[in-house]
Amino acid sequence: MALSSTFCPRIPNKFRYTPISSFPSKPLLSLSFRTFASLASDASSQADKFSGRVGFLGLGIMGAPMAQNLMKAGCDVTVWNRTKSKCDPLINLGAKYQSSPEEVAANCDVTFAMLADPESAIDVACGKNGAASGMGPGKGYVDVSTVDVSTSKLINEHIKATGALFLEAPVSGSKKPAEDGQLIFLTAGDKSLYDSVAALLDIMGKSRFYLGEVGNGAAMKLVVNMIMGSMMASFSEGILLSKKVGLDPNVLVEVVSQGAISAPMYSLKGPSMVKSLYPTAFPLKHQQKDLRLALGLAESVSQSTPIAAAANELYKVAKSYGLSDEDFSAVIEALKAKSQD
Ligand SMILES: NC(=O)C1=CN([C@@H]2O[C@H](COP(=O)(O)OP(=O)(O)OC[C@H]3O[C@@H](n4cnc5c(N)ncnc54)[C@H](OP(=O)(O)O)[C@@H]3O)[C@@H](O)[C@H]2O)C=CC1
Numbered sequence: 001m002a003l004s005s006t007f008c009p010r011i012p013n014k015f016r017y018t019p020i021s022s023f024p025s026k027p028l029l030s031l032s033f034r035t036f037a038s039l040a041s042d043a044s045s046q047a048d049k050f051s052g053r054v055g056f057l058g059l060g061i062m063g064a065p066m067a068q069n070l071m072k073a074g075c076d077v078t079v080w081n082r083t084k085s086k087c088d089p090l091i092n093l094g095a096k097y098q099s100s101p102e103e104v105a106a107n108c109d110v111t112f113a114m115l116a117d118p119e120s121a122i123d124v125a126c127g128k129n130g131a132a133s134g135m136g137p138g139k140g141y142v143d144v145s146t147v148d149v150s151t152s153k154l155i156n157e158h159i160k161a162t163g164a165l166f167l168e169a170p171v172s173g174s175k176k177p178a179e180d181g182q183l184i185f186l187t188a189g190d191k192s193l194y195d196s197v198a199a200l201l202d203i204m205g206k207s208r209f210y211l212g213e214v215g216n217g218a219a220m221k222l223v224v225n226m227i228m229g230s231m232m233a234s235f236s237e238g239i240l241l242s243k244k245v246g247l248d249p250n251v252l253v254e255v256v257s258q259g260a261i262s263a264p265m266y267s268l269k270g271p272s273m274v275k276s277l278y279p280t281a282f283p284l285k286h287q288q289k290d291l292r293l294a295l296g297l298a299e300s301v302s303q304s305t306p307i308a309a310a311a312n313e314l315y316k317v318a319k320s321y322g323l324s325d326e327d328f329s330a331v332i333e334a335l336k337a338k339s340q341d
C-alpha cells in the first residue's frame with residue numbers, strides 16, 4: 001500500500017488568519033495580526049468557510065465534544081445518536097435533531113460519523129435507515145470512527161453508489177484533545193471532499209493528513225493505536241515491577257517523563273495508574289478492538305507483530321475482568337491479577 005501523504009500543519013487558532021493553503025506566503029504578517037484575536041472569532045471564521053449544514057452521528061466520548069466544537073464555531077449542526085438522551089445536551093445548545101442517520105444525511109450537506117467499531121459504523125452508514133439511504137450527489141460522508149480497512153472500503157462503496165463523496169478520517173487524540181479541538185485527522189478518500197471539509201476538520205483538530213486512497217487512513221490509525229496499546233501494556237509492567245522491587249512508582253513516572261522515552265500519555269495517566277484510578281478517556285474495549293484490527297492488518301501482509309499480539313492478550317484478560325468501560329490504562333489490573341496467580 002503506497003502512502004502518498006500531504007501534511008498540513010495546523011496554525012494555532014489564536015494565530016490563524018489566512019486559510020492553510022495560502023498561509024505560507026505571509027506568515028509573519030498573519031501571525032502578528034492575529035496575536036490578540038479571540039479564540040471564538042477564530043473558530044467562527046473557520047465555520048464561515050463551510051456554509052453548509054453539518055450532520056453528526058454518534059455522540060459518545062468523542063462525538064459529543066466534536067459536534068459541540070462545530071456548534072461553538074457557528075456551524076448549523078444536526079445530530080443523531082442511538083441512545084437519544086445523549087443528543088439532549090447538544091439540542092439544548094441549539095443543535096437540530098433527526099430520528100435516523102438517513103434523515104440526518106438527507107437534511108445535511110456533509111455528515112460525520114463517530115461510532116464505536118466496524119459493526120456500528122457499517123450499520124449506521126449502510127443498514128436500514130442508514131446514512132447511505134439519505135445520501136446523493138452533492139453530499140459528503142466523513143467517517144471519523146476507528147475501523148479496519150475493509151470496513152472503510154465497504155462504507156465507501158455504499159456511499160459512492162448514491163453519487164455522494166466519501167472521506168475516512170479517523171482521529172488520533174483522546175477525550176481532552178476532542179474537547180480542546182486538538183485532534184489529528186488521518187484522512188483518505190475523495191480529495192474534493194477533503195478540501196471542502198478542511199475548515200471543519202480545523203475546528204475539531206490541530207492537524208490533518210491526507211493519505212490518498214480509502215483504507216490508508218484506517219491503516220495509519222490502526223498502526224498508531226497498535227503502538228499505543230503496546231506502550232501502555234509495557235508501562236504497566238514497569239509500574240508494577242518498580243513497586244515489587246521496592247521503588248516508588250511515582251518516581252518512576254517522573255524519571256520516564258524526563259528521558260528519551262517520555263510520552264504525554266505516560267505523564268498524563270501514570271499518576272492515576274499508581275493510585276489504581278482509571279477515569280475513562282479511551283475505553284479499554286476500544287483499545288482492544290484496535291489491537292485486534294491491527295493484528296488483522298498485520299496478518300493481511302504477513303507482518304510479524306509479537307509485541308502487539310501479547311498486548312492484545314492482556315487487554316482481553318482485562319475485558320474478562322469487567323474493565324471494558326474503564327480507561328485503557330486499567331490494563332494494569334490484568335497484570336496485577338496475573339502476578340497473584
Ligand atoms: N475515546 C477516545 O479517546 C478515542 C476514541 N476513538 C475511536 O472513536 C470511536 C468512538 O469512540 P468513543 O466516543 O470513545 O466511544 P463511545 O463508546 O463513547 O461511543 C460510541 C458511540 O457509538 C455508538 N454506537 C455503538 N454501537 C452502536 C450501534 N450498534 N448502532 C449505533 N450506534 C452505536 C454509541 O451510541 P450509544 O450512545 O447509543 O451507545 C456512541 O455514540 C471508536 O471507534 C474509538 O475507537 C478514536 C480516538 C480517541
Ligand SMILES: O=CC(=O)O
Binds near residue numbers: 171172225282
Ligand atoms: O484512539 C485513541 C487515541 O487516543 O488516539
